Amino acid sequence: MTGLDNYPLSSIRVSKSISDAFWQLEASMPDVAIPVNYTDVPVQLEDNSGVERIIFYGITAPDEAYTLKNVESMVRIFAYDYGWFLSRQFVPEKLLVLPAAESVNWYIEELLGGVNWQIVSGIEPYMVNTPPPAIPKKEFVFKPDKTKMDAISDIAEYYNCVFEVKWHNAGTSQSPVWVSRAYFVRSNQIDNATDGLDLPEPVVLERADDDTIDITVVNSSEDKYNRIYAIGCNPEGQWFKGIEESPNVTNGTAKAREYMEYPSPYVSSQQSADERAQELYSLFNFPIKRITANLTQRHDLQLYQLVKFDGWDEYEHALYTVGMTGINWVRIVEITHIRNEHGSSVNIVCVPDRDLSQSRLRSYSVAPNVVDDTEAVVFDVLTSMPSSEIGVAATPIVGSSTTTVELNRGGTVTARILGQGESIVLPVDNDRVIVSGGGGAFSPAPSDLDMQNYKIKSTTGALRFEVYGNNKIIFSRGAPPE
Numbered sequence: 001m002t003g004l005d006n007y008p009l010s011s012i013r014v015s016k017s018i019s020d021a022f023w024q025l026e027a028s029m030p031d032v033a034i035p036v037n038y039t040d041v042p043v044q045l046e047d048n049s050g051v052e053r054i055i056f057y058g059i060t061a062p063d064e065a066y067t068l069k070n071v072e073s074m075v076r077i078f079a080y081d082y083g084w085f086l087s088r089q090f091v092p093e094k095l096l097v098l099p100a101a102e103s104v105n106w107y108i109e110e111l112l113g114g115v116n117w118q119i120v121s122g123i124e125p126y127m128v129n130t131p132p133p134a135i136p137k138k139e140f141v142f143k144p145d146k147t148k149m150d151a152i153s154d155i156a157e158y159y160n161c162v163f164e165v166k167w168h169n170a171g172t173s174q175s176p177v178w179v180s181r182a183y184f185v186r187s188n189q190i191d192n193a194t195d196g197l198d199l200p201e202p203v204v205l206e207r208a209d210d211d212t213i214d215i216t217v218v219n220s221s222e223d224k225y226n227r228i229y230a231i232g233c234n235p236e237g238q239w240f241k242g243i244e245e246s247p248n249v250t251n252g253t254a255k256a257r258e259y260m261e262y263p264s265p266y267v268s269s270q271q272s273a274d275e276r277a278q279e280l281y282s283l284f285n286f287p288i289k290r291i292t293a294n295l296t297q298r299h300d301l302q303l304y305q306l307v308k309f310d311g312w313d314e315y316e317h318a319l320y321t322v323g324m325t326g327i328n329w330v331r332i333v334e335i336t337h338i339r340n341e342h343g344s345s346v347n348i349v350c351v352p353d354r355d356l357s358q359s360r361l362r363s364y365s366v367a368p369n370v371v372d373d374t375e376a377v378v379f380d381v382l383t384s385m386p387s388s389e390i391g392v393a394a395t396p397i398v399g400s401s402t403t404t405v406e407l408n409r410g411g412t413v414t415a416r417i418l419g420q421g422e423s424i425v426l427p428v429d430n431d432r433v434i435v436s437g438g439g440g441a442f443s444p445a446p447s448d449l450d451m452q453n454y455k456i457k458s459t460t461g462a463l464r465f466e467v468y469g470n471n472k473i474i475f476s477r478g479a480p481p482e
Contacts, residue, residue: 010074010340014043014056016303017334017349021149022083022165025056028076037061041079042167042178045337045344048211048297055299055337057167057178058082082122082180083165086111086149089121091142097411098140104131104155108163108184111148121148123165126181129195131159136268141413152184158265160187164197164304190304199305202329205293207311213294213345215309217318225259225284230276232267235402242273244281259284289321291330291350298346305332306353321352329353 012027025043043056058081091111098107105128113120131137138158142151156163164183171177183197190197205212227245234240248254261280267273291309301307308328309319321328330350338345393415394404405415 012043012339013336015334015336018162018303021087021153023056023058023081025058025079026076027079028074030074040178042176045299045339046297047299048209049300051300053299054167054169054178056081057180059084081165081167083149085121086123086152087147089148090144091146091148091151093144093411096142096144096146097407097413098142098155099412099414100137100139104137104159105129105184108152108155108182111152112182123180123182126168127183127185127195127198129161129185129189131161132186135159136272138265139414141411156184161185162187162190162197162304166198191306197304200300200302202306202308203301204308204310205295205298207309211296211298212309213296215294215312215315215319216292217315218290218292225257225281226254227256227258228277228281228284229258229260229262230264230267230273230280231260231262232264232273232276234268240267240270240273242267242270242275242277244274244277289352291319293348293350295346295348297344298348299337299344301332301335301346301348303332303335306330307332307348307350 010028010030012025014023014025016023025041037060039060041056041058041060042054044052045055047053056079058079061078061080061084095107095110098104108128109117109125111121112123112125114125117124135158140151140155140158142154152163155161162183162185166181166183168179168181169176170179185192185196189195191199226249228243230242232240245256246254249256259280261276264273264276266276293309295301306329308330310328312319319328321330331353332348333351334349336347338347392406394406397403402414405413407413
């Protein structure tokens with residue numbers, strides 16, 4: 001382990017927002033013998049009370065940039081926290097399927113390496129909690145090229161949880177031993193003393209403290225969408241639609257600007273459809289307030305911590321907000337520690353404290369355009385839903401509408417059995433589709449497998465593909481129509 005404090009640093013910048021996968025460090029120094037790649041590096045900076053704070057612990061990256069000048073040569077080095085390894089490791093084959101009945105916290109711990117976390121990821125499964133019981137458990141099926149970080153993010157997004165990697169001194173102040181710890185906690189419990197992110201107490205930033213350089217407040221109450229649809233289905237194929245709209249759309253005094261989440265992975269009942277529509281409506285219609293503050297040496301502050309600005313009476317209206325914890329409390333969603341020849345400072349970005357899911361918080365922290373950012377988050381969720389798989393189905397239990405399928409690529413998933421008279425609509429964008437009709441040497445017949453005209457039929461009459469129009473294939477179980 002090599003502390004960067006021992007190097008003649010010209011500047012250092014450590015930053016993370018709650019939308020970032022891991023902490024990033026960039027440092028500039030004269031061209032000296034720099035730490036080799038993947039060296040453990042802690043960074044300490046003194047806060048405004050004279051206390052040394054560890055603002056970063058991670059590994060140096062294989063990225064270097066040299067700037068040659070007439071007088072001296074400078075080198076920039078980069079480092080990332082241990083979460084970087086999760087973005088460079090794929091989900092193990094035996095963990096490509098997370099069954100709905102399996103323990104989510106056990107699964108997260110296994111991705112980190114389980115009892116072998118030190119040699120697998122270097123991240124201790126420290127605070128890995130059970131997701132909210134009110135959210136229906138679902139099965140996750142990941143492709144072999146899915147990284148551990150993306151898999152954890154997908155799970156956290158669905159269950160409204162937060163995944164963070166933080167550092168902890170497992171030694172003493174004289175002989176520190178820094179360890180990276182994983183936190184997987186419910187988004188509404190991040191302040192919890194027992195099950196949260198181990199955050200410092202909320203802090204009031206007084207104007208009289210003279211450690212605030214400047215404050216910028218950005219407000220936007222533009223109503224991007226005033227009618228929301230959330231549409232999805234349950235495992236039995238029943239569809240549900242939730243609609244939420246503004247009063248002026250309902251009474252006809254405003255024209256609708258509509259947004260639709262379809263198919264929504266969060267909808268499996270009418271209640272969940274209504275709740276999801278209300279949730280998206282609250283997001284797209286909530287006035288955006290982002291407070292950016294530049295503070296002198298406030299290296300004691302942490303990401304996700306609650307703060308309040310006090311003493312700026314002339315800006316009271318601009319700073320005013322009501323959060324879950326009371327008036328004017330805001331949450332840090334982005335933080336940057338800086339040290340250069342002028343001294344050290346901390347830049348924080350805050351948003352109103354509310355009981356928000358990870359996707360909402362991410363959309364606030366990245367940019368003021370909350371709708372575009374949230375659409376990107378929703379799209380990521382939808383595109384990560386399981387795609388077509390090939391496997392062998394087990395003999396179904398009598399009376400059951402589901403069975404297990406052993407995938408050809410490995411793993412077992414739960415699949416719904418198509419019932420008599422039911423159909424599935426498939427888009428015609430496959431080059432080849434082959435279905436086994438069972439029985440006989442040629443079933444279906446070789447001529448039926450000619451995809452030039454999408455001719456696919458089963459000679460048994462039990463399975464049938466038909467083309468309807470130019471855009472869709474209907475797959476149904478039952479006797480062909482007359």
